[in-house]
Amino acid sequence: MNPPAAPGADTLRLIRELIAFPTVSRDSNLQLIDYVRELLRPLDADLRLTFNDDRRKANLFATLGPRGGRGIVLSGHTDVVPVDGQDWASDPFTVIEREGRLYGRGTSDMKSFIASVLALAPQYVERGLKTPLHLAFSYDEEVGCLGVRGLLGDMAAAGIRPLSCVVGEPTEMRPVIAHKGKQSYRCTVRGLASHSAYAPYGVNAVEAAAEAVAFLKQLARRHRDRGPYDRGFDIAWTTVHTGVIRGGTALNIVPQDCVFDFEFRNLPGDDPEQLRAEFEAHVRTVIEPEMHAVDPRTGFRIEKMSEIPALDTGAEAEITALAQEFSGSTDIAKVSFGTEASQFQVAGVPTVVCGPGSIREAHKPDEFVTLDQVARCEQFLHGLMARCCN
Numbered sequence: 001m002n003p004p005a006a007p008g009a010d011t012l013r014l015i016r017e018l019i020a021f022p023t024v025s026r027d028s029n030l031q032l033i034d035y036v037r038e039l040l041r042p043l044d045a046d047l048r049l050t051f052n053d054d055r056r057k058a059n060l061f062a063t064l065g066p067r068g069g070r071g072i073v074l075s076g077h078t079d080v081v082p083v084d085g086q087d088w089a090s091d092p093f094t095v096i097e098r099e100g101r102l103y104g105r106g107t108s109d110m111k112s113f114i115a116s117v118l119a120l121a122p123q124y125v126e127r128g129l130k131t132p133l134h135l136a137f138s139y140d141e142e143v144g145c146l147g148v149r150g151l152l153g154d155m156a157a158a159g160i161r162p163l164s165c166v167v168g169e170p171t172e173m174r175p176v177i178a179h180k181g182k183q184s185y186r187c188t189v190r191g192l193a194s195h196s197a198y199a200p201y202g203v204n205a206v207e208a209a210a211e212a213v214a215f216l217k218q219l220a221r222r223h224r225d226r227g228p229y230d231r232g233f234d235i236a237w238t239t240v241h242t243g244v245i246r247g248g249t250a251l252n253i254v255p256q257d258c259v260f261d262f263e264f265r266n267l268p269g270d271d272p273e274q275l276r277a278e279f280e281a282h283v284r285t286v287i288e289p290e291m292h293a294v295d296p297r298t299g300f301r302i303e304k305m306s307e308i309p310a311l312d313t314g315a316e317a318e319i320t321a322l323a324q325e326f327s328g329s330t331d332i333a334k335v336s337f338g339t340e341a342s343q344f345q346v347a348g349v350p351t352v353v354c355g356p357g358s359i360r361e362a363h364k365p366d367e368f369v370t371l372d373q374v375a376r377c378e379q380f381l382h383g384l385m386a387r388c389c390n
Contacts, residue, residue, distance in 0.1 A: 007116075007374040012102075014115035015374070016095040019104040025079040025142045028056040032078050036060060036137060039118055043125045045135075048158070050150040057139040059151040063160070064121060065129025065388075072319075072388065073134040073165035073349065074381075075340060076114040077141030077148075080106040086365035101368040108357030108369045113168030116356070116377045120385065127389035134162055141340055144184070144306030148340045152347045161348070164319035166384075167341040168355030170362060170369070171333065173376045175323035176353035178232070178334040180239075181310035181342065183272045184263040187212065188301040189247070192294060193256040202254030203291045203298045206247040209258040212300070213242050215282050216262055219275060230267050232334040238266040239336070240275070261305070265336060268312035276302075308338040309346055311353070323352045326383030327376070335359070354380065 021032040037047055037060060046063040065071070083092045083105055090096045092105040102112070117135060124133055139147035155162075169176075189209045194202030220240035229236045240262070247258025264272040283300045291298040313320060315332055324330055337359055344351040356373035 005375060007371055007378060008119060010119040011116050011374060011378060014119050015102060015107065015112050018111040018115050019095050019106050020093055022093045023079050023106075024082050025140055026082070029078045029139050030056065030058055033058045033060050033137070036118065037062075040064075040121065040135070043121060048154060050154045052139065052147065052150075057147065059139060059147050060135075060137045061151055061155060062135040064125055064133045064135070066132055069131045070161055070163040071132030071134055072384070073136050073162045073344070074117050075136040075138070075148075075165055075167045075344065076110050076117070076355075077138045077340065078111075078114070079139055079142050080109065080111075081142050081363045083365070088365045092367075100371050102371065102374070103366055103368045105367055108170045108367050109359070109362035110169055110355055110357070112357060112369045112374050113355040113377060116374060116381055117168070120378065120381050124385055124389060127385060129389055131163075131388050133388060134160070136165075138340060145308050145338070145340050145343055146306075148343050152343060156347065163349075164322070165341070165344045165349045165351040166319070166323060167339050167344070167351060167353045168377070169337075169339045169341075169353050170355050170357030170359050171335070171353055172358050173327050173354060173356060173373060173380060174329055174331050174333050175320060175327055176333045176335050177311070177313040177315060177317070177320055178268055179311045179338055179342065179353065180233070180265045180267060180336050181272060182263055182265050182306070182308040182338045183276065184261065184305045184307075185276070186259065186261050186303045186305050188303070189258040190298050190301070191254065191256045191258070191291070192298055194254045196252045196254055199254050201294070203294050204254050205258040205298075206255045208287055208291060208300075209245065209247060209260050211287050212279070212283055213245065213260060213262070216240050216242055216279060219279065228267065228270055230334065233267065233336055234334075235336045238264065238270045238272075238275070240264055265338070266310060268310040309342040311339065311342040311345055311351065313341075313345065313350055313352055317350050317352075319350045319352050322384075322387070323354050326380045326387075327354060328379070
């Protein structure tokens with residue numbers, strides 16, 4: 001495949017316009033969704049919205065071309081991670097171009113893909129689609145792939161059964177056929193406060209939490225040292241990670257409360273429920289009995305915060321071959337970060353991940369995507385256009 005030309009003017013304009021919507025996950029994305037919906041109306045798109053409970057956020061599912069066929073989905077999330085506390089060299093919601101790079105929050109993750117799709121959508125319609133082209137734009141991917149579940153539920157209720165899907169997360173335009181699953185938990189520890197001079201009469205919630213976190217670290221080391229392994233992944237084993245811990249009020253008070261958040265990122269085929277059960281068994285049989293001996297009201301509460309299934313699309317799948325063809329790459333990859341692709345797979349839609357930019361630049365200050373990556377994304381979409389249009 002020939003090297004790509006520079007990105008089209010429409011794509012660059014739309015990247016700038018989409019980045020200007022500060023769709024941090026904690027905030028509404030409705031202005032962006034309304035903007036995209038108005039872009040698609042002149043294309044005779046069938047437009048479907050699904051909302052969150054307070055109707056401050058929405059998914060948009062649009063179908064171009066003939067109705068009723070199976071077609072392919074191009075999917076992306078509209079939310080971005082916060083910029084709070086990050087040292088940006090420029091306004092993160094105003095795109096700055098420097099030395100072949102576009103800087104701004106969401107340029108890599110993942111509004112450049114959405115912009116490329118929207119810029120080329122009119123060409124798909126003008127050439128005449130032989131099969132439907134579905135566009136799926138979701139909310140709250142960054143906080144647990146929450147929005148896409150409603151989108152998929154609505155799609156199923158409407159009898160829409162796509163043939164396959166491409167999720168445009170940043171993979172440097174390499175087709176990704178597998179990613180790890182993720183389960184995240186919040187653990188709330190209830191102790192018994194007392195004066196620290198009489199610590200044995202209290203129950204130290206921070207120390208109990210520390211024992212539990214230490215056990216999680218043992219699980220992490222065991223998987224690192226003994227597997228199971230899949231060398232196709234950049235991190236070849238299931239990982240265990242504690243990311244947040246809060247507890248205590250003063251050094252001379254035995255802390256009554258402590259909260260910590262942890263996660264499992266599991267290989268396909270490695271059951272995270274077994275890890276959770278092993279952790280909970282240790283808490284109930286080793287840590288809590290000593291706490292209950294002082295006060296039976298103390299203990300642990302373990303709550304699941306989010307769950308993303310693992311993705312495992314076969315190398316022989318048709319969508320894998322198509323992604324290799326359109327990207328001009330025979331490579332296939334597996335990655336440790338999670339995406340909405342696995343949700344589509346669970347819904348019965350074979351899915352790959354392939355999009356512009358690098359995950360190494362995502363979520364960081366001065367996030368960027370290169371112009372070359374955007375051009376390669378356009379080239380991919382033109383390949384798809386040649387396949388599904390007259």
